[in-house]
Amino acid sequence: MGSYFLRRILWFVLTLLAISLAVFLALNVLPGDPARLVVGIEASPDLYTRVRAELGLDRPWPVRYLHWLGGIVRGDLGRSLHYRQPVGALLGAAVAVTFPLALLAFLLSLLIAFPLGILAARRWGSSLDAALMGLAQVGLAVPEFWLGFVLVLAFSAGLRVLPAGWFPGWGAGLPALRYLVLPALALAVPRGAYLARMVRGSLLTTLGEAYVAVARSKGLPEARVLLVHALRPALIPVVTSGGLVFGRLLAGAIVVENLFYLPGLGRLALASVLARDIPLVEGVALVAAGSILAVNLLADLSYGLLDPRVRYR
């Protein structure tokens, strides 16, 4: 068990290294000249040379990569060319918005997924099942930028119950959380619909297992059979997909954050790309990929808790 954990953590570090190399190479080596990319075609030769030196482009790329990597190990991700601030500080401020948003969106999508999925599986083949799964299909097909916009119209412009369109910052305390409700809901609907289908499908598989029949024949109440004996092992594929969903949420909701003007990782990602701010793009990509990998690691490690038959080797 211990060696399994160690191997997984080593694998996590290796994957992150591979990703950092891929991102670095894509932005620094592949086509063209990053300095030219930063300053644009019309820039003066003066500016061009200065930016080239600032990016350290006079050195060969393996040296630059190792230098960058060495900085990351010391907690220094470089300086943003556009904001003129340390990349680490910018990322920290963005994560402070994206993390609570992702958590809220994920909790809401679970609140959608479990009741819907369990109800549909319980009434499998009924018209209720068909209606719920039809609803889930629609939820999957509606683009989140459109859903977000409709939510703003209804709850913010119409009913005036929830604010939207900016973020006051955590200096405002807990009430700032209200600004995250609508974007979280826009994110939660398609993800909840996806996970609801997963819960239903997985539950239908375990409901056909012998141990469920045994539990039923022991005379256990149906709710207990469904929620304890069938649901727990059914959670494994749900945790896998849920892990991917949550990891991607943590990586920043680029479209929704931009729609709601939330200063999170997604907005930083778009801003850094539009400004061709290479150190910042690299930092955002690294944090995004790191979050996804970390959540997947946690999901993998949780299987043993869900199904006693799972053994780590």
Added chain:
Amino acid sequence: MRNASLYLGAVLCAITVGAALLGALWTPYDPLRPEVAPAYSPPSLLHPFGTDWFGRDTLSRVLAAMPVGLRVAAVGTALGGAVGTALGAASGLVGGAVGEALGSVINLLLSFPPVLLALLLVTVLGPGEGSVVLAIGLFNLPYFGRLARASFLELRGRAFVEAARACGAGPVRIALVHILPNAAGPLLVQGTSSLAFALLSEAGLSYLGLGTQPPYPSLGRMLKEAQQYFILAPWTAIFPGLALVATVLGFNLLGDGLGARLDPRLRRIHGR
């Protein structure tokens, strides 16, 4: 109704793909021409979807945008599907350390969020259709790769593959003629749902201004533009939105229906 998803999906796909084909050949008005009617004309017989703030015909713009989105999504998905399947198949057939390594490379791509992958490509290659096609291909690649790898790992030891090998068939022939047809079902199902997700991604990227560039219409950017004037002219948003949702819903339902049809295990467990 035995497989409502399949039939409903097929009908929706036929309508939306038909509309896209029509839009590629003919639109009632020039989708780029301003002032075919006063700006913000509500839907009428001459302009069933109304006009936008340039007085451009919304129906013509929706019809012209649909083939663009569908083309980007389809080419991207096909690219990711072909490369992913080839890599997954190779990794499954070769096996051993090389196969494992190839499988890990495929999994590596999964740790990039789709939109971020697209953003990185846009940084490197510039905005436009090509970057979006590549991005869609890249983030779909691992799903096909994993599926193909699993199928090829499972099938390569089967008797019919042994028989083909004994008859002197080479590895490429075994992969293409003997194994691939047996693995095609799940790949096809993945392809339809990937296409649906690709359509949404294309719309999202165009919404952010990174996809199809103006003045050429795209559903994502039409929705973005319509948001500013939604109260004044809701039809400029409702119709492009419906076109997008109907197409995505159609392909998702089709994928679902195909999956239920092709997976005999599912049918055996759950009867009908």
